[in-house]
Structure formats: structure tokens, C-alpha cells
Amino acid sequence: MVSLGPRLDFRQTQQLVMTPQLRQAIKLLQSSNLEVSAFVEEELERNPMLEREESTAPAAPVAVECDSFEAASSPLMGEDAASPIEADWSSSYESGDALYPSSRGARADSWEDEGRSLEEIAGERPRSLRELLAEQARLAFGHPRDRLIASHLIALLDPAGRLPISDATIAQALGCETETVSAIRARMQRFDPPGLFCADLRECLAVQLAELNRLDPAMQALLDNLELLARRDTHALLHACGVDAEDLSGMVAEIRRLNPKPGASAEGEVAQLVVPDVLMRRLPDGTWLLELNPETLPRVLVNRGFHATAQTGARSKEDRAFLAEKLQAANWLVRSLEQRANTILRVAAEIVRRQEAFFRHGVGHLRPLILRDVADELGMHESTVSRVTANKYIATPRGTLELKYFFTTAIAGTRGGESFSAEAIRHRIRDLVDAETPADVLSDDAIVERLRAEGVDIARRTVAKYRDALRIPSSVQRKREKLAPAL
Template sequence: MALAAKLQLRQSQSLVMTPQLMQSIRLLQLTHLELERFIDEEIERNPFLERAEPPEDAAGEPPRKEPDERETPASEDWFETDAPASAETMSDRLDTSLENLFPDDPGTTEAPGPGLADQWTDSWTSSPGNGSAAMPQGYDMEAMAAAATTLRDHVGEQIALAFHDPALRLIAAELADNLDNAGYLQADMAEIAERLGADRAAMAKALAVCQTFEPTGIFARDLGECLALQLVARDRFDPAMQALVAHLDLLAKRNFQSLKRLCGVDEEDLLDMLAEIRALDPRPGMVFSDGGSEPVIADIEVRAAADGTWAVELNPETLPRVLVDQSYFTHVSATAKQQADKDFLAECLQSANWLVRSLDQRAKTILKVASEIVRRQDAFLVHGVRHLKPLNLKAVADAIGMHESTVSRVTANKYMLTPRGVFELRYFFTAAIASSEGGEAHSSEAVRDRIRQLVDEETAADVLSDDAIVDMLKAGGIDIARRTVAKYREAMAIPSSVQRRREKRALAGAGR
């Protein structure tokens, strides 16, 4: 068989991930702040992109536009779109963690009263007759306020006053550098001593002085030591309280009988001691928190329409406005002489137009997904969480004609403002629990809410076991296994029936 070279023409189809397509996919899952940073980088890189502020009306306030409105000046194209912030979750395990021992403690403390900037702002705005000139437009008085004092700064000032020995001051400074935001010492004392060449006595002396600093409880190495420092400062660290602090694991399990025996007190004294423990601050360093967490910004707004339906709109306050300056491109390209310059300008214009189209497509996709979620969860918006329906990504994707991965990216870190509050879009996607009567399945979130209600209605004489909860749910038409009830109960940080019975009996005894 002879070998010969020849030409053949073939047709084939393939999906190619171009840089522009990858950018569009990436934009779908960006949060509001990430999108703002991305646009700022593109504006800095591309001379034909710029931000545009909405025109102000006569009263000086920007007009509120409908989400689908667009303005297209003669020489410019401009666009609006949006993105949200993230949120955090909490641990749901039963142990001696702060969340379990201090369930009512939010982990943060309120900031003190209005600062200097707030007072100055009030004096400028509320006292027009004081002879002072009006504050200039756009003048940021908050920029003149001093930076907030951090925990490290506060401790550093106390170290400078408390230590006269340079060696001890160096050790204390090293310990302060290892404080976390809650004020706990997260360091190995032996490692620090070896690195600084200090002996154990000097380390212990420096730590003992640091543990007397304000706020009381900082430089503790665990929760028990933090509580002990605060009790010592209150002169309440007697032998009974020492035994209680030494057995926080029993307190987490609500084993009050064992605690009474170990502390040598009766039930009334134990309840008083527990009240003292709960009055302490398990995170003393959080008073200096800089509040760096970002607020949740809703990307979609849902409100009742006049015709009885739901109006779903993009939040106009989160829509960045981007301009493509066509006139500037025309002016600059006319003066370009080199072919390389012309190619660069054409590439910049193409990139700018693609970004605008990508942002437009992102906004439309978010709105389409949100509208389908609202349509399917209409009963939740009207009646509450008990009427939340099971929903998965594939059902929404099939309904709007998109791929499941696209819906997954859209719902990541996006939030919806509804008449019932602000919810992450992922909240509306829940697993299905079968109905015992063969009817419509129940949402797992609705089942969790039902379990929570049953537990809240318990009395000290009638605490429900997991099996009893299963029977009550099945009587209500929910077919659920006992292990699923236990899993949901633990996820909501609800103790077991034995622990709940101990706590309710103790509380009932305190009320007599």
C-alpha cells in the first residue's frame, strides 16, 4: 500500500473556553465587593472604561430607576449591574465552646456612644445659626476622626506602664503579638521562651502581670482561665466556683446533679453560680473589634405588587455604572500612526464592550433565576417557613433553560430581600422529606422549624425523645427517620432529651 500526502476538509464542533467566556462565567459568582474591585482594575487597565454617577434631581438626590432602564448618550454606552456580600456560619456541635456555654452571647459587644466624628457632624448639620460656614459638598468629616484603638494598641499602652524591666517588657510584647481577636493567648510559652532566651520564671511573671490588664480576662489560654480571671477580679473565685470552672464540660452537658456534688452546693446556690458565669464575657477582646465584617447587601428586592403577584427587581443601589467612551476612542484612534497602537486601541475597545455585555448578561441571569425562585416559593413568602417547598438547582435550571452549573454560580453569595427578611438564594434550595400520606414532599428547612417548635413547647415533666418527635412528625404527615431527626437537632444545637430534662428541671426549681 503506497503512502501519499493529501489534503482533506473536515467539519467539527467543539466548545472553546475563550478568555471572554471565562470572564463572563467568573462574573456570575463574584460578590458585590469582588465585582467592584474587578471593575476598578479594568477601569485602571482600559482607557475607554470609566464609572458614571447617576444624574441628581433638583433635590440633590439621585433618581431611583427601574432595574431594566438604560441610558445611551450619543457618544457613550452605559450599564448597571449588581453583586452581594458573604455570610458566615456557626458551629453546631455540643461541647464546651463559647456558643454552647453562652448561647445568648452574640460574640461581639456594641460599640460605645457616638464618636468625635459623629459629634462634629451633628454640630455642623444641626446648628446652622452658629456662624460657621456650611460644610462643603463631598467633605468627609469621618476622615478627620482618629483611627479606632485596637486590642494590640490598648495592651501596648498598659505594657509600657506596667513593666520597667526591659527583658520582661520584651516578653510581654511578644505575648501581646500572639493575642487573637477575642483576647486569648494563642502561643506556646515554651517556644517563646526558647526563642527569646528567657527562663520559665520570667515568662510566668510577665504573663501574670499581663493577665491583670484591662479588659479583664485577656491573655487567658482557654475559656476556663478567662472566666477564672474575671471571677478573681470580682473576688468570687471561691472553692465552689473553682470546681464549677474546672468542669465546664459538665456544664455544657447540663449535668447539674454532678455539678452540685462536685461543687458541694445545693440547687439554689448552683443556679446563682450559673447566673454569675453567664454574666461574664467569654470574649473580652472583642470590645476592640474593628467591625471589619461586611454587611449583607441584598442583590434582589421582592415586594408585593398591586395585582397580588410579586415584583422582583435588582437592587439599584448595588448596580455599578460603567461607561464605554466611544468619542474618546474616535479621537485617540484618529491620531494613532503605528499599527501596534491601532491594534492596542481596538483591543481595549473590544474588551470594554465585552465587559459591558457580560455585566448586562450577569444582571439578566440573576434576575431570571431569582424570578423562578420566587415563583416556586410563593407559599413561603405568603405563609412562612412551614410552607417552604423542596427545590434543587436542576429544577430551576430546566425551567429557565440554563445549565445547572450556571444556576449554582448565580446563587452563590447572592441575597434576596423579601417581606420576611433577607435570605441567601441558597436558602431556598432544600432537600425533600417524603410525606407519610403519599402527598407533596416537605422541605427539610420546614421540618427543622417544626422540630424546633416541638422542643420549645416542652415542659420539665414532658421532654420529647427523638423517637417521640418522629411519631409526632409522622402524625403530621412527615415521613422521617430517627437518625434524621437527631441530625437536624444537632445541627440546630439542640441538646439531647436527657440534657434538656436536666436543664428544664433546674430552671423550674429556680422559679419556685
């Protein structure tokens, strides 16, 4: 029989309690520089123990040494970027469209989040235009190389959604083909909202009209003569477009319904220019110099003089408790900002050290890299590295890139310890297919043999999967397409 009745038991358990200070530190780490700056401004107004630091001295830079070496035999990687780091860790749209004036603005989210989970807090913040575009890019492009290029294009957008830099310039910076950048850019111009990534107002309006299936020859002629529209030269417009006055009036009305600055609003926010958190440049001796961008570093100090004065004048227990609470909050914020800066710099330096071949030779030379690699090297948890690389950008000789795009999975090599980036292998598969002739179209098995001859241990099903992700037809269909012009 089982006896029923009250009983007193002792149980020992372990539980992680996230204090408000710990929650604040975690949120600071994963927030962008704009969000951190907004939060610091609020704290300066709210906490009398904090004051703005007037000094503009930059944080200590990090020198990343990359030894000279010969290119390796494999065309996938080109070289081995492994080398030591010597670091002194510091503790510390101009649119041109006269018809459409631009506007700028910013919004700071509330940081009053005690008692709520991080997931709840993150879910309440409206996503920015760049986050929406990044999500669309992940869905539109299966090739990591294409995603990296798309990320670079997103970073180059100005507040109006314009991208006036030529495809050739971008391709040269990233070390890839101009045709690849042009194709990705053309596809991204159809993202929501349509008309982004265009060089000027004419192209922006043309993309939106094409999306509405209204870009006929008459409308194209109107777009080619926007200066006449601005001068209200109706007679010249009628002649240029070859339409009557009624049709011209309707065409102008259609254009006025379009969005001349599709990047100027998303979820009620203005598209902000990407400001890199880390600056990178190459020194004459071949090393890379990394330093935190002083423009993104909130500089605050604890006003201990004010605290001493206020403490002397405090008469009640409540006043002294208030001063102690504000002093503790100020100290914690300063330490959290210093730790955030140091962690970003350390993670960025390790990424640069491991991906040095990319900075020398371009996208096709990304090395395999996962969060655990960086975390183990720096003695951090993977979740910390994940937070650091989210919404953080680095200005490099190949453009401004988000830190998380340097991570790519690995494919084992046939020569033992050497491994290859999955993105580099996809890039190589694309190169092999592009070099095909009608008489020599490579099957998936033939591609496997080519890659294994280059030291890549890859299965046929993996090649087929990568080929499908690259939207490359089968060898039978490719051969049929190559022979079609000769028929």
C-alpha cells in the same frame, strides 16, 4: 509479533477552552458587588474605550405574583407558594465609643489571572471576616434554621462588629422565637474573634474577659462604669469596684489589651457592611417587587466617540490593533455586566416565587429547594445558579439574607406529590419536643407517628439524625431531666 516504529494517527476530541473573556465573565458572576466595583474601577483606568455612565436610572424591576390562598392543613408549610412570574428583563461602624476612633478601608484583589485556574485564583484571595464567620456558623450549627438565623446576624454586623438590634426585633423579622435568636447570638459571641455580635462596648469587653476567665465581680463593676474610666475618675472607680489602686491599675491594663472593635480587622481587612444586590418589597396588590440595587450596579459605557476619533488618527498597524483590542474588551465587559445583572435578577425572582411562604410566615415555612429546581426552570446550568447565589444578598421584609440560604433538601410526603423542607421538619421536631410534658415525653417512634399524621413520610433513623443535629437528648434523658425538679 508486534512491530515497533513511528506512526501517524488522527484523533478527534472535544475540549472546552476557557478564553480570558469567558474566565472574566464567570468570575464577575460569582463575585460580590464590592469585588465587581473594584474591578470596574480598574478597567475604567486601564481602558480608554470605557467611560462611567452618569445616568442613575434603575434597572427594570421584576414583579413576582403570589396568589391569595388559604393555609394548608399541614402545620409545616402553611401554604403552597407556586405562582407565575411576570417579568420585564432589563438589558441593561458607627460605634458610639468616644474612646476608640473607627477606621474604614477596602482592598481590591488583582484580576490579572490569565493562565491560571479559577481554583488557584479563588485560593489566593484572603477570606473576609464574613466568610470566616459563615464557616464557623456552618460548623457550630447543625439545624438549617439556626444557620439561617446565624447568616442573618452576620449580615447585620456593622464595621466594628457590633449588632445593636435587639433579639426580639430580629426574631419578629424572621418569624421565630426570641429565645432561639438569643441562644444563637450568645454562641456566636464566642466565635473567633470573640466579642462580635454585641450590642455595645461594655458587652463586647465582657465577652472577651469571660473567654479569658477574667470576668469576676470587680471587673464587671469596672465595665459597668466605663464612663468613669473615660473621665479618669480613679476615686469613684476604687469605690465602685471595691479594690485598691494596684488592683485597679492591673484591671485597666487588662481592658486596654482587649479589642474594642473585633470586627474592624480580619486578615488585615475592615469588616464591610452587607449591601444587598436585590431589593424586595411587597406591593398593595400582594405581589412582590424585585429590583437590582442601583448602589451596587457598576454603570459603564463604551466610548465610541473616542474610538472613532482615535481610529482616524491611528497611523500604524500596531495602533489600530491596540484600539481594536480595547474596543473588544470594553464591549465584552459591558455585555458581561448586563448578563450578570439579568441573571441575578432572574434567579432571585425564582427563589422568591418558590419561597413565598417563608416571607409570609417565617423560617419554619421554607419549601424544599435545590439548585437543579431553579436551573431547570430558568434554563440554566446548576453551576451558574450556584455562582449567582454565592456572595449575593437580597433585602427582604424579613431582613437581608444570602441567596444560597434559601436552598434546603426535601422530605417526601405521604399524600403523593407534596414534599416538605428538611429545615421545616427539623423546626417541627423542635416544636414537638418543646411542647412535651413530664408525663408525655415523645420517643423517636412517637415523633414519626406525629409527623406522618401531618403528611410527612419520614423514617425513624431520620428523626434520630435530625434530633442529634438539634442537640436534643433522647426521650429517656429528657424524661429524666423533666422529672428531676420534682424529686
